[in-house]
Amino acid sequence: MRPHEKTGTVSRRGFVKRSLVAGSALAMPWLIPSRALGRDGAVAPSERITLGAIGIGPRGNAVLHGMLAEPDVQFVAICDVRVDRRESVKAMADRHYGNTDCAMYRDLRELLARPDIDAVLIATGDRWHALGSVLAAKAGKDVYSEKPCALTIGQCQALADCMRLHGRVFQAGTQRRSVPNFQAAIQLAHSGKLGKLHTLHASSYRPSVTHDWLPAEPEPPQDVVDWDLWLGPAPWRPYNSAYVSGGWRGHFDFDSGARLLDWGAHTVDLCQWANQADDTLPVDYEASKDGITAHYANGVDLIIDFLDEPFGNRAPQYGTSRGTCPVRFEGDEGWVETGDSGEIAVHPESLRSELVGFRPMAGTDSTTHSRNFLDCIKSATQPAANADVMRRSHIACYVAALAWELGRKLTIDPVSESFVNDEEANNLRFRAMREPWRL
Amino acid sequence: MACRQRVTAVSVAAVSLLSCVALHAQDATSPQAAGRPAETQGLIAVLQSDATTFDKSQACQRLAAIGAPEAVPALAALLPDEQLSAYARSALEAIGGSSAADALLEAVGRLDGELRIGAINSIGVLRESRAVGTLRGLVHGPDADAACAALAALGRIATPDATEALLWALVEGPTERRPAAADACLTCADRHLSQGRPGDAVRVYYRVRHADVPQHLRLAAACRTMVARQSAGVPMLVEHLRSGDRVAATMILRAVREMPGHEVTRALVDELAKADPWLEVMLIHALAERDDEQAWAAIRPMAASDVLEVRLAALKALGPVDVTTLKFIPLFDGKTFDGWEGDTANSFRIEDGAIVGGNLRAPVPRNEFLCTVRPYANFILRAECKVISANGGIQFRSQRVPNSAEVSGYQADMDSGGTYWGCLYDESRRGMLVQFDATEVQRIVKRDDWNAYEIRCEGQRIRLLVNGVQTVDYTETDAGIPLSGVIGLQVHAGGPSETWYRNITIAELP
Numbered sequence: 042m043r044p045h046e047k048t049g050t051v052s053r054r055g056f057v058k059r060s061l062v063a064g065s066a067l068a069m070p071w072l073i074p075s076r077a078l079g080r081d082g083a084v085a086p087s088e089r090i091t092l093g094a095i096g097i098g099p100r101g102n103a104v105l106h107g108m109l110a111e112p113d114v115q116f117v118a119i120c121d122v123r124v125d126r127r128e129s130v131k132a133m134a135d136r137h138y139g140n141t142d143c144a145m146y147r148d149l150r151e152l153l154a155r156p157d158i159d160a161v162l163i164a165t166g167d168r169w170h171a172l173g174s175v176l177a178a179k180a181g182k183d184v185y186s187e188k189p190c191a192l193t194i195g196q197c198q199a200l201a202d203c204m205r206l207h208g209r210v211f212q213a214g215t216q217r218r219s220v221p222n223f224q225a226a227i228q229l230a231h232s233g234k235l236g237k238l239h240t241l242h243a244s245s246y247r248p249s250v251t252h253d254w255l256p257a258e259p260e261p262p263q264d265v266v267d268w269d270l271w272l273g274p275a276p277w278r279p280y281n282s283a284y285v286s287g288g289w290r291g292h293f294d295f296d297s298g299a300r301l302l303d304w305g306a307h308t309v310d311l312c313q314w315a316n317q318a319d320d321t322l323p324v325d326y327e328a329s330k331d332g333i334t335a336h337y338a339n340g341v342d343l344i345i346d347f348l349d350e351p352f353g354n355r356a357p358q359y360g361t362s363r364g365t366c367p368v369r370f371e372g373d374e375g376w377v378e379t380g381d382s383g384e385i386a387v388h389p390e391s392l393r394s395e396l397v398g399f400r401p402m403a404g405t406d407s408t409t410h411s412r413n414f415l416d417c418i419k420s421a422t423q424p425a426a427n428a429d430v431m432r433r434s435h436i437a438c439y440v441a442a443l444a445w446e447l448g449r450k451l452t453i454d455p456v457s458e459s460f461v462n463d464e465e466a467n468n469l470r471f472r473a474m475r476e477p478w479r480l
Numbered sequence: 481m482a483c484r485q486r487v488t489a490v491s492v493a494a495v496s497l498l499s500c501v502a503l504h505a506q507d508a509t510s511p512q513a514a515g516r517p518a519e520t521q522g523l524i525a526v527l528q529s530d531a532t533t534f535d536k537s538q539a540c541q542r543l544a545a546i547g548a549p550e551a552v553p554a555l556a557a558l559l560p561d562e563q564l565s566a567y568a569r570s571a572l573e574a575i576g577g578s579s580a581a582d583a584l585l586e587a588v589g590r591l592d593g594e595l596r597i598g599a600i601n602s603i604g605v606l607r608e609s610r611a612v613g614t615l616r617g618l619v620h621g622p623d624a625d626a627a628c629a630a631l632a633a634l635g636r637i638a639t640p641d642a643t644e645a646l647l648w649a650l651v652e653g654p655t656e657r658r659p660a661a662a663d664a665c666l667t668c669a670d671r672h673l674s675q676g677r678p679g680d681a682v683r684v685y686y687r688v689r690h691a692d693v694p695q696h697l698r699l700a701a702a703c704r705t706m707v708a709r710q711s712a713g714v715p716m717l718v719e720h721l722r723s724g725d726r727v728a729a730t731m732i733l734r735a736v737r738e739m740p741g742h743e744v745t746r747a748l749v750d751e752l753a754k755a756d757p758w759l760e761v762m763l764i765h766a767l768a769e770r771d772d773e774q775a776w777a778a779i780r781p782m783a784a785s786d787v788l789e790v791r792l793a794a795l796k797a798l799g800p801v802d803v804t805t806l807k808f809i810p811l812f813d814g815k816t817f818d819g820w821e822g823d824t825a826n827s828f829r830i831e832d833g834a835i836v837g838g839n840l841r842a843p844v845p846r847n848e849f850l851c852t853v854r855p856y857a858n859f860i861l862r863a864e865c866k867v868i869s870a871n872g873g874i875q876f877r878s879q880r881v882p883n884s885a886e887v888s889g890y891q892a893d894m895d896s897g898g899t900y901w902g903c904l905y906d907e908s909r910r911g912m913l914v915q916f917d918a919t920e921v922q923r924i925v926k927r928d929d930w931n932a933y934e935i936r937c938e939g940q941r942i943r944l945l946v947n948g949v950q951t952v953d954y955t956e957t958d959a960g961i962p963l964s965g966v967i968g969l970q971v972h973a974g975g976p977s978e979t980w981y982r983n984i985t986i987a988e989l990p
Contacts, residue, residue, distance in 0.1 A: 179663050181694060181695075181697070202670075206666050206667070206704065207700045208699065208700050208734055252538060252541075254534050277564075277566065278534075278537075293541075400957055400958075401959065419730075421731075421733030421765060421766055422765050422769075423737070468545050468546070468574040471573065473544075473566050473567075473573050473605070474566065474601065475565075476566065476594040476595060476598030477597040477625065478601075
């Protein structure tokens, strides 16, 4: 209790670590000083963040739309290896601004060389996230990167270290940290009203991975689909059109973590937050046919539940009405469960009165998370899903995936982020990047 | 036990070679299992056969997992292969040691173009100090891409001679390579620091700070210097805060997070006293994160600052609002309509220090609203109101309806009949939202006399208080309702009536 707090007041600071309050949905968006607002509410150029985007497919479009709606964003450049995507994003941007100013690039190095660009949104396929973010940071840009932010444990480490070294703002696309119902569930977990936490549940798909190559097809012209640039740091394989339209998912070289991170990057991250464990991760991991159980040093269990119908009937592990990406936090006096529908379930029901009132928002909605990113560019505050938070929750997911892939119990030292007595697991933390790329 | 089954499509020629390869996971109790040597030989044999590229890629990946030094020659042979080089290098990087490093060094000498860069990158991953001579040669050489790759590798190696080579490139090398040199210097210095050589780190950062490279690199070096020196870095912190450069101040305050300690908090508190408002706001956030009593003591008085943004930053940092500490600003100066717009010719006048809507001589034909010029989002608004033969109201978070005198948005209702005081109404929108008990209203309200209204807007939560009694505690759940807008004073259509508003003050909240 701070000296200035009245007795009995629930401290907003008491429920999230100081560095994460910026993500609270109850906090107003960063107030743009009235002097910066023009006559019709437009923001003065000096207060605007000039934005570029790299790799904009369906998810990228959704996030970009949210950013374009912010009055202090000026979106000026799209980079994509697919000509149809860069043209459609340019058309969308030009319509929005009523001009033809949006620039198109095939090669992200050209976009990043522009001194006027302050920040980039990276929504490429997973294999490009870490390298794109690092190149952007070295070019002096702040980064919002879709998750998973890296393909391996080693890449997570290098990415977080790079952001620290270059002093850049980094926001991982784990937007549920900025979505009200998830925040309310976290607040309940932190309040002590659930008693001592003992088990945290993170939903995910059943893991799977393939090492197969799709049949080789003739490569399209470079200015239609640049296959070499699409691959980027991933090792070579022959072109197949399916890869570039989302068919890269599940392939080991492009989508690490046995598909666990598609939801796990969100759900495990929320469990880390619930356990106030953003500066550490579970130490032991063991896979079974139903899920992966991990143990924190503080005694709490993290269970990744494999859902047979992640988009359908999620029972019995979770309530189906609560939507996708459900999580449940269990303590010895009660539990709370929530998901993308915005609905929250509590037990006992009396806990409902403890829930902070909030405005429902879809779990996939990135607008408050983007706003948090933009605010942090202008201030010296830490984004809700900053690089250090991302590092630990992503590594936890990758360790879980390795426990499943290798079929044995794994123990990791959370400080050195290395496995105990397992050379093979340690080797699997890293992959070489295809030349000329490096982190 | 869950196992991953590796499905491989293998050529007929490779089948016999792979038949002795154990592709299933090894037993947990012996990661260096007895079957390993045989498996390794099988994988090497695949690499040295005419198996398909796919088979060889999979063999390389398996070797990268098990890390067998005997495979180095077979892997090295793949380094000139554009399709397989990265697969081979994954394995060489995993194997490590001098044999892998030698193979890569040898490839650097033999290869060119991107294949050579790949080998250089892998040497950097291995931090092979014996490569410094070769790398230095590339740094001084004509190939810019190879030079930049070599700089990056030297940055990771970070031995004294590697450091010297980097510094040469930073200060004396071709200008276009200096950003790469600066980036490598940051990596190099960070390595010095992590290995317990802060003096060497600071020396390298110093050269970057003064190099002919873009500002973001020089600033990064300054921030790292400050963090390396900890409390001795305070003068650098102060220098950047006083520079007037917002970019520099923002970056240095991000880095100050890595400097716990009371001397640093003290320095931030001292700067708070001297800072311009934009910097005050940032310092308040930085101090709040430090979460120590010295910091809170400095933030608390900022809640009474004359500058709105500073007040809001302090309130946001301090957490739940203690209303008695809030600074209330008059919205109405008692004499003029400054800050307000509306029908000041007919419907509204100023009398005895109050804004009066309507008149007692003639009917009021339609609702009229006098509104603030600017919008407000979160706040506590206080006003005294007197309603004579009328219904009135204070609009908030409202918008004028185009082409009309109407306003849409929340209203704190009031009426001379004493029924609607303390009710939350949604004008030109959803109608009555929360009705307060009419008999209770009669008890609280003084009819035909002044009553004190308080409106609290905090995010989705709206509270109304009349004469100190809370009448409404409402949470907005409709995502389409704006949470900011103008404040307005209503005179309602109807018989001759007047509504008086005075002592209108507001304390904005974060």
